[in-house]
Amino acid sequence: MDFRPTQDQLALAGAVRDVLGKHSAPGTPGQKAPEAGIGGVDVALWRDLAELGIFGVRVPEAGGGLGLGHAESVHVFEELGRCLATGPFTATALAAPLLPEYAGGRHRVGFGDLTGGEPQILEHLDALDALLVVETVEGEAPGAVGHTQVLRVEPIELRADAVPHPVDPCVPLHRLRQKPLRGEIVGDAGTADALLREGALLTAAYQVGIAAVLTERAVAYAKQRTQFGRAIGSFQAVKHLCADMFARAELARAAVHSAAVLLDDEAAGHDGADLPAAAAAVSAAKLLADEAAVTNARSAIQVHGGMGCTWEMGLHFHLKRAWALSMAYGRAAEHTDLISESL
Amino acid sequence: MQLRDTPDQQRFREELRAWLRATLPTLDPQPSQDDWPARRAHDSHWQALLHQAGYAGLNWPAEYGGRGATPTEHLIFLEESELAGAPYVGVNFVGLLHAGPTLIAEASPEQRERHIPAILRGEEIWCQGFSEPDAGSDLAALRTRAVREGAGGEHYVVNGRKTWTSHAEVADYCELLVRTGPPDGPKHQGITWLIMPMDTPGVALRPLMTAGGSTEFSEMILEDVRIPVANRVGQEGDGWRIAMVTFAFERGTGFVSEVVWARRRLVEIAALAREKAAWEDSQTRRRIARLAAEFDALWALVKRNVSEAEHSADGVPGPGSSVFKLRFSEARQHLDDLHAEVRGRDALAFDDELCTYDGEPGYERLRSLAYTIAAGTSQVQRNIIGERILGLPKEPSAAKGGAR
DSSP, X not given: OBOSOOHHHHHHHHHHHHXXXXXXXXXXXXXXXXXXXXXXXXXXXXXXXXXXXXXXXXXXXXXXXXXXXXXHHHHHHHHHHHTTOOSSHHHHHHHHHHSGGGTTSOSOEEEEEOSSSSOOEEESGGGOSEEEEEEEEOOSSTTOOOEEEEEEEOGGGOOEEEOSSOSSTTSOEEEEOOOSOOOEEEEOHHHHHHHHHHHHHHHHHHHHHHHHHHHHHHHHHHHHOEETTEEGGGSHHHHHHHHHHHHHHHHHHHHHHHHHHHHHXXXXXXOOTTSOOHHHHHHHHHHHHHHHHHHHHHHHHHHTGGGGGXXXXXXXXXXXXXXXXXXXXXXXXXXXXXXXXXX | OBOSOOHHHHHHHHHHHHHHHHHGGGSXXXXXTTOHHHHHHHHXXXXXXXXXXXXXXXXXXXXXXXXXXXXXXXXXXXXXXXXXXXXXXXXXXIIIIIIHHHHHHHSOHHHHHHHHHHHHTTOOOEEEEOOBTTBSSXXXXXXXXXXXXXXXXXXXXXXXXXXXXXXXXXXSEEEEEEEOSOTTSBTTSSEEEEEEETTSTTEEEEEEOOTTSOOOEXXXXXXXXXXXXXXXXXXXXXXXXXXXXXXXXXXXHTTHHHHHHHHHHHHHHHHHHHHTTGGGSHHHHHHHHHHHHHHHHHHHHHHHHHHHHHTSSSOOOOTHHHXXXXXXXXXXXXXXXXXXXXXXXXXXXXXXXXXXXXXXHHHHHHHGGGGGTTTSOHHXXXXXXXXXXXXXXXXXXXXXXXXX
16 A cells, blocks of 8 residues: 555646646736636646646546546646636536546537436536537337436537526536437446546646635635735634644545546556445535535635635635536435445 | 564564463453452453563563563463454553553652562552543643652642542552642643552542443542652653653554454454345445454564664654554554444343443444543644644644643
């Protein structure tokens, strides 16, 4: 056992961080209110990250990828989260090992989970080259149990309405008003399960990035801001808020790393008798990471006081993204139910 | 980043499993929590068995009679022992987890020779004389006085009062922190670490009964207790630094077995909930699942901390141990509350007269009250994270002020 990130994993994360540092990130202080339509994919950032190979992390080298595992992917996605990188990163990274033409990042792939009964909201629809959809098909005979499958859909053929004001101003949304969808079947129920699980893991890693960067921002502000003649970070009420933020991010990161390693082990066929099941570990990671991102966003705003609530301080971008991601690839109720089945 | 055993670790685990399988059935059942002589006999016997098998002082250096095992092997030992239902460290807690490592790091060769082998064989029981009625979280405010006396100043004469002295009833020695400096001097200086034989005249004990009804802790009254200067560990006035060495070890591994225990207890609670139909209540079911996620994450954090300790220069657990202590203590309390909720009104009826045996849910629930207090309160842990890890400024009053 050596649960520390390897030098290669840290180097990969460092390379992603360097690229992200060359582009402006939503949520940095001093940002003006966005004009209509400002959100969406930062094409230059997407291109630079694609060149680094982040979409082919788990694609075999023979297929033009990096031939690595989930343990590396989560390092990439934590960095994306730290900078609130905007675009269908998760879905494209999920599609690449499934459909190798997406490994190079030349296409943008979206994701929709239509298995639930709620109205479908799709992200970044106008910027997509393809859309993967998980759906449940009704059985042919009345009352027959349906089956789940993965469909590849041409985004341009979809009937959908743009949402005028998405909560997260960076992520354009569309409401789907079409069912059933037409497309090519690219995977069965097993593929669908794997996509949802891996999507939950990458989203959890992204949320850890949000939780960690917000801890740093809150701490920096608490050291610099003075009230009653001293830095507010010297007051225990504020210090303990920051300590809890740190603890949340650290615990969530340990859960994400553990889930990534267990998924890789499971894929490699290692005997996991002494280890918790990978699926439950991913759900645990998603639960803790969602909590960490959302709660740390609230705490960061609290530490910043009134300024925390303003547009220009930028913390609302993190909160809004954390809210949105906590509803992606399974929400708390679904993941807790999944864990409870393993008990 | 990987979690699997290396071939060496796997061999270690398998040998240990086989030994536990063969040895545990030979043990007598755990005695009652209040039968101190029986507890001492039971725990000492277990320690002697560990010693014969080469598992005593697992992570201690081989030159001091330990096995010199890596932090990961130590973790495997704690995990497998707990999974197999082996006895806890029990009355050997202070000797093995506090005093022993401190003596190895700081004591003279004669002191080590005298105590370390006896601790490893389970022949010498230690207790801790750190906290005082007026010095708890603010340990450096301790006031128990030690004054040099005798023609050549060969004795300390100690007067004062200590509290939370676990296992004092059966201890042979006490790791004692006393004030040798002036009472109004800088409080972190002037503290000295002494080895006190418990049969020294002037040592009196008053058991403190916990809310759970056990007599786990004692108050210890010291009246003109004469302790030879030769029993001092390190320099006079250097006791605070020496005590801090001890705490780093305690936070690192002190609770590891309990995560394994808690995770198994959670599976029992889930089974009980299914039996009692509490499982149908989605709120209860989800709270159980959420807690399982928390304990699995804590276990992952332990592995992260152990991996870092294994590759650090000094082998002392890093700051991640404060995060672990903070979150584990709170999760442990939720676990006991949830258990009571699933049991319903049964949780109000104790089946044991004094309700003081390990694992009895009512007793565990009351015992867990202390988790967020003992070994550094949750508030102290948050200060450690805030100040030492995040670099936030200290409270202005904490830096100054004398012992009073």
